[in-house]
Amino acid sequence: MMKENYFDKVAKEWNTPKRNSASEEIKEIILNRLEGERDLSKIKVLEIGAGNGILAMLLSKHFYKIDCVDSSVGMREEFLKNKDEFSADNVFIYDESFLDNITEKYDFIYSHRVFHHIADVESELKLLKKLITPKGKFYLMDFCTIPAEFHKDFPDFDGHNGFSEEEIRTYFKNTGWKLTNYEIIRHGKKENIEYDIFLAAGEI
Numbered sequence: 339m340m341k342e343n344y345f346d347k348v349a350k351e352w353n354t355p356k357r358n359s360a361s362e363e364i365k366e367i368i369l370n371r372l373e374g375e376r377d378l379s380k381i382k383v384l385e386i387g388a389g390n391g392i393l394a395m396l397l398s399k400h401f402y403k404i405d406c407v408d409s410s411v412g413m414r415e416e417f418l419k420n421k422d423e424f425s426a427d428n429v430f431i432y433d434e435s436f437l438d439n440i441t442e443k444y445d446f447i448y449s450h451r452v453f454h455h456i457a458d459v460e461s462e463l464k465l466l467k468k469l470i471t472p473k474g475k476f477y478l479m480d481f482c483t484i485p486a487e488f489h490k491d492f493p494d495f496d497g498h499n500g501f502s503e504e505e506i507r508t509y510f511k512n513t514g515w516k517l518t519n520y521e522i523i524r525h526g527k528k529e530n531i532e533y534d535i536f537l538a539a540g541e542i
């Protein structure tokens with residue numbers, strides 16, 4: 339029997355004030371870190387695991403275009419509704435097979451709270467290396483190590499309980515990404531569990 343996609347089930351309720359204000363914060367963090375880079379309005383961007391697309395919509399007016407991928411059909415539907423609502427004509431959503439067929443390269447690739455759902459992190463990082471321009475930037479944002487209890491409501495969770503800084507350094511090293519910066523960018527709390535979000539910046 340095919341495994342149900344958890345994100346298809348929660349997609350319609352993903353838009354919460356808490357998540358939206360986190361997306362606002364992440365938008366500011368991204369723009370602040372990219373300040374001084376070449377003209378952002380000319381650069382092509384790729385987001386991995388965009389969910390309902392709120393972060394991409396908030397960023398859209400700053401970039402030339404943002405291509406997004408997400409493996410959940412429910413999230414992709416919500417993305418398209420939000421795209422209409424935001425009138426964000428330069429954001430696009432695809433399923434994950436899009437990554438296997440792309441011929442263009444991106445000047446900036448980012449991902450927020452997604453990699454802990456990806457079993458084979460190194461394969462994904464190797465794939466993204468092929469999609470970035472020589473001077474491009476990659477921002478991987480995700481949970482620092484969290485207790486297994488964090489995903490107790492996620493049926494058959496088979497991802498990672500966040501990542502330690504050492505794990506991230508090892509993944510980057512093993513896949514040939516240069517880690518140019520590692521920092522904690524946010525603190526949060528889910529029920530009684532406190533968590534941190536890191537940003538690992540990479541270049542090839």
Ligand SMILES: C[S@@+](CC[C@H](N)C(=O)[O-])C[C@H]1O[C@@H](n2cnc3c(N)ncnc32)[C@H](O)[C@@H]1O
Nearest residue numbers: 345387388389408409410413434450451452455
């Ligand atoms: C926790 S949500 C985060 C969504 C959004 N980035 C945010 O910060 O609100 C994780 C998202 O990653 C997507 N996802 C999980 N594995 C993926 C993969 N291998 N490729 C693309 N998307 C993936 C899920 O469908 C889901 O929408």
